Amino acid sequence: MKKEFVVIGLGRFGGSIVRSLTEQGMEVMAIDQDEDKVNEFSSIASHAVMADSTDESVLKSLGIKNFDHVIVAIGDDIQSSILTTLMLKEIGVEKITVKAQNDYHEKVLRKIGANQVVHPERDMGRRIAHNIVSNNVLDYLELSDEHSIVEIVANDHLAGNTLSSLDIRARYGINIVAVKRDRDIIVSPQADEEIRVGDILIVIGADSDINRFEKKVF
Numbered sequence: 080m081k082k083e084f085v086v087i088g089l090g091r092f093g094g095s096i097v098r099s100l101t102e103q104g105m106e107v108m109a110i111d112q113d114e115d116k117v118n119e120f121s122s123i124a125s126h127a128v129m130a131d132s133t134d135e136s137v138l139k140s141l142g143i144k145n146f147d148h149v150i151v152a153i154g155d156d157i158q159s160s161i162l163t164t165l166m167l168k169e170i171g172v173e174k175i176t177v178k179a180q181n182d183y184h185e186k187v188l189r190k191i192g193a194n195q196v197v198h199p200e201r202d203m204g205r206r207i208a209h210n211i212v213s214n215n216v217l218d219y220l221e222l223s224d225e226h227s228i229v230e231i232v233a234n235d236h237l238a239g240n241t242l243s244s245l246d247i248r249a250r251y252g253i254n255i256v257a258v259k260r261d262r263d264i265i266v267s268p269q270a271d272e273e274i275r276v277g278d279i280l281i282v283i284g285a286d287s288d289i290n291r292f293e294k295k296v297f
């Protein structure tokens with residue numbers, strides 16, 4: 080069955096979510112209190128509705144409870160974001176994702192039961208910083224405060240070695256979960272897999288261990 084989403088707040092973040100979900104063929108109801116925003120999205124989303132999401136009766140009349148997933152993408156107005164999330168929770172919405180503006184906002188959102196809290200500016204900042212510091216790091220995904228998945232390009236220091244000869248798991252405590260080579264992806268590579276220049280290693284582990292590996296190797 081097709082999943083149905085609601086996106087509240089059609090700024091840059093919420094707007095981009097609506098566009099992506101629609102492109103993926105999902106049903107999306109887009110909500111904003113600003114008429115211009117609603118008009119902009121009326122031809123993109125399945126429905127675009129002008130409403131104040133802090134008004135509980137409005138949320139109920141829109142049948143919010145019947146949607147699979149609600150994304151609260153209200154930007155600077157932290158009070159509205161919190162109030163909206165609280166009401167969605169009370170109404171019994173199954174899955175709520177909320178954009179947080181800062182750490183305090185995030186803490187409150189978690190406390191009141193948001194299922195997922197995202198911090199796009201902070202996370203993107205970290206990813207870009209990682210990428211700037213190390214030329215070999217292509218991408219970076221934070222799993223927790225201390226663990227990440229990192230894409231590292233293999234240079235000639237690594238090339239020619241097999242995974243077992245590098246003994247990465249024992250020496251660094253990290254795991255290579257996949258190797259991207261041209262258009263192929265080798266998932267769970269075997270110990271005798273030989274690394275080539277340009278291979279992209281997808282590495283999972285503790286940040287401190289991954290850093291150690293990056294420093295040692297590059």
Ligand code: ADP
Nearest residue numbers: 088089090091092111112113131132154155159
């Ligand atoms: P971004 O940083 O992602 O661009 P913005 O702060 O520019 O975010 O956008 C947030 C959007 O949320 C605005 O279009 C604003 O009109 C909308 N918004 C704010 N409060 C409410 C509310 N209570 N109900 C509905 N929409 C809201």
